[in-house]
Amino acid sequence: MDLHSTGWATHVGALMHEYHVPGLAIAIVNNGSVSSKGFGNASLSPLTPCTADTVFEIASSSKSFTAASVALLVDDNANFPEVQYESTMSSLLPDDFVMSDPEYTKNVTVADLLGHRSGLPGHDYSYMSPRATHPDDARSITRNLRNLPVAAPVRSTYIYCNIMYTVLSYLVEVKSKLGWSDFLDKYFFGPLDMQSTAYQPSGARAKNLEDRLAMSYYWDEEKSEYLSIYTAEDPEAQGAGGIFTSVNDFIKWVEALMNHPGVPINDNMYRGLLEMRTFSNPGSENLDPYTSTTFYTAGLEIYYYKGYAVVDHDGHDNGWGSYFFFVPDLHFGAVIFGNSDGAYPLSAYLAKELVHEVVDAKSSERNTMDWQLAHALVLNRTESKDEPPASTPLPQETPIGTYVGKYSNQGYHEMVVEIKDGSLFVNATERSMGFTLTFEHIANQTEYIAHLSDWQEGGDDPLKAIFVFEGDHVVKMGLDLEPDLQGLIWFDKVTE
Numbered sequence: 001m002d003l004h005s006t007g008w009a010t011h012v013g014a015l016m017h018e019y020h021v022p023g024l025a026i027a028i029v030n031n032g033s034v035s036s037k038g039f040g041n042a043s044l045s046p047l048t049p050c051t052a053d054t055v056f057e058i059a060s061s062s063k064s065f066t067a068a069s070v071a072l073l074v075d076d077n078a079n080f081p082e083v084q085y086e087s088t089m090s091s092l093l094p095d096d097f098v099m100s101d102p103e104y105t106k107n108v109t110v111a112d113l114l115g116h117r118s119g120l121p122g123h124d125y126s127y128m129s130p131r132a133t134h135p136d137d138a139r140s141i142t143r144n145l146r147n148l149p150v151a152a153p154v155r156s157t158y159i160y161c162n163i164m165y166t167v168l169s170y171l172v173e174v175k176s177k178l179g180w181s182d183f184l185d186k187y188f189f190g191p192l193d194m195q196s197t198a199y200q201p202s203g204a205r206a207k208n209l210e211d212r213l214a215m216s217y218y219w220d221e222e223k224s225e226y227l228s229i230y231t232a233e234d235p236e237a238q239g240a241g242g243i244f245t246s247v248n249d250f251i252k253w254v255e256a257l258m259n260h261p262g263v264p265i266n267d268n269m270y271r272g273l274l275e276m277r278t279f280s281n282p283g284s285e286n287l288d289p290y291t292s293t294t295f296y297t298a299g300l301e302i303y304y305y306k307g308y309a310v311v312d313h314d315g316h317d318n319g320w321g322s323y324f325f326f327v328p329d330l331h332f333g334a335v336i337f338g339n340s341d342g343a344y345p346l347s348a349y350l351a352k353e354l355v356h357e358v359v360d361a362k363s364s365e366r367n368t369m370d371w372q373l374a375h376a377l378v379l380n381r382t383e384s385k386d387e388p389p390a391s392t393p394l395p396q397e398t399p400i401g402t403y404v405g406k407y408s409n410q411g412y413h414e415m416v417v418e419i420k421d422g423s424l425f426v427n428a429t430e431r432s433m434g435f436t437l438t439f440e441h442i443a444n445q446t447e448y449i450a451h452l453s454d455w456q457e458g459g460d461d462p463l464k465a466i467f468v469f470e471g472d473h474v475v476k477m478g479l480d481l482e483p484d485l486q487g488l489i490w491f492d493k494v495t496e
Helices: 006-019 059-075 102-107 110-114 138-147 162-176 180-189 200-206 247-259 267-273 343-362 371-383
Strands: 023-030 033-044 047-049 216-220 225-229 243-245 301-305 308-317 320-327 332-338 405-409 413-420 423-428 435-443 447-454 458-470 473-479 489-493
Touching (some): 006 023, 006 033, 059 162, 059 243, 110 162, 138 162, 247 320, 301 343, 320 343, 332 343
Antiparallel strands (some): 023 033, 023 332, 216 225, 301 308, 447 458, 458 473, 473 489
């Protein structure tokens, strides 16, 4: 494939229009030869072309660096003999790593965190951003584990958990006695000459990358236009995301992973990073043609296409999408970044096209089917889910002020229920994944639908809400904030 051909530009441009992506950058490495190109615009106002040196936030694609940081400690037996993949986290962080069940505290290992098999669900709405009065950091996130309910036995199933990658970054800080940004600079960004890579927007500004930083956007269907999104600092998500880089820089990291030349990745670290720890899709549903189920390793995933291993990871945050992969046996890899929500599915789609093309060129069994059509059918099956049955709201008879007040949960902190435009309302925009809730009464003066709206992009994600009365007084509020739990997250009312 030729990134600079007219055909590729036309193809990518059409997909960007379809997925509503203002700017996209791609870098490819093929047997040591790198090519890269930007498409569209890094900014719409002022209009700025996107290039291969445009800097994007890569969200969860950052996890590969967190896993590699842990692998570096495991490999260094001279300085960190206690840090091994099967070491229990409570032995490494005895005062900080305490889970809500003593058996989990005693048994959860480093490998369990790396492979998303600790039994802890995401609890993504539990941690607080710098916008909060009491913001979280990696240590407070770790210490809050004791207040968060688990959802499954250890090592029984895959549950993606950003929190545990923040905990791993905290482990690296404690053992290395370096701040997270300094550790990344010293052991990865510096050795790879990744001069366009930084941690957090403030880090990008400190490295004078601001002029090359893309603006992030989402597509407003009602207005048929792009709306810009402010990219905030999120140190509370350290280790789970937060890295800013260009495709020209990140392809160096892909090469280092694929070739493991010794610095910063050696053979032993590579083996540890690619050890298969959990099935990401154990039911093997909605697989692409000729594609195996996916295994999660450590900040990376592996699946097989026509017998060739493909190592990858993706990332998604408000207004950003990223995807990278490499095929070790073919010495081929690619990086795809974009500056809108649509870049998340688009980058994955383009990556599969590239894998399909490079593997088919080597495969003895040529794929004669319409692969793009088959992949589109898989996407349609994945996205077509049955909508929950609609409820008919009943009249709100209890005075709405009865529900107003402050509610508290140790793991999820406080929420204040107030009245806005005649409805019960919660402003939770101070959280890392900020949101608001607008309540709609359904039945019994206790059952509600809480309409969750993202603090930046809006929208309506309805969830179950319950208020519990004792006599005439509300004493508890339950919210279905964690889908991997069987029950609700319960908040005790602490003020009228």
